[in-house]
Amino acid sequence: MLIINPSSGKEKAMRYEEQAVALLGKRHEQVVVKYTEKEGDATGFAASACDGTYKTLLAMGGDGTINECINGLAEKEQQPNFAFVPLGTVNDFARALQIPRKPEQALALLEDYHTKAVDIGKLGDRYFMNVLAVGVIAEAVYDVTPEEKSKYGHFAYLMEGAKAFRDKTPFHISVHTGEKEAYDNKAYMMLVALTNSVAGFEKFAKQAEVDDHLFHVFILNELSIPKAAKLIPDIFKGNLASNEQVTYFQAKELSVASDTELVVNIDGDEGEPLPFEAKVLPEEIRVVVPKEV
């Protein structure tokens, strides 16, 4: 099955349809093409590709479309392998899996066809492949307009994030990992990363492997202006875990609560209000990746 979000990546997806169908046709007897029209379509199509007759699901779209496909595939018994052509602005999942961001090169992976089983996360009845976020950055994401996104790419998020920090107010958050209390204090932001790449910063969680069965939790627990100056280079260099304003730990499951009204951001989209529980589903999705990954 080929799922195309015709609106993704400045309408680039349609240009690659023919090439994608030809490549899939070399390996498979039949190719079914589905076009999304609205939110939820990709999830529905991906779920229908788990009926046992499909061997490969190829998606062409941004992180939103990929997240939707994962929501259709997760915890299904007869999952096809999942391939994708990243056509969004940020493409964190592609960065984490070293899937080329040039569409022709991403499509070429279908000729070599290596797969890797990767972890995803589950929160309530929703699944995610990249990141959960609580706090200022999470809210800043909603303020980024499509125009800013196409003009500044992932730096648009950083700019909104920096603006949000001006009006900083910490909230209280308590985090349990299984039975153990891992954090119970004030925080400005919490990020739970499954992959190294967050908001386009490939070293953000450099310790994260796509199949390590772990959440990598970063809590910004302090925010003083002189120290904040070190935060940005630490994000670029991958030293966030050892930054003195950051508490870092790993977990297989999390339960998170706050006495402030907060909403968790799931892979860049607005999710549920706190509290929430989340767990890793180890090696849940088989993704077509470059041989060396």
Ligand SMILES: Nc1ncnc2c1ncn2[C@@H]1O[C@H](COP(=O)(O)OP(=O)(O)OP(=O)(O)O)[C@@H](O)[C@H]1O
């Ligand atoms: N035909 C369509 N026209 C407009 N919007 C669509 C269509 N089909 C799906 N969508 C919406 O597009 C969203 C996903 O967009 P996606 O993230 O894949 O691409 P993008 O916006 O180009 O990527 P990015 O956000 O990284 O820039 C879906 O959640 C859905 O709401």
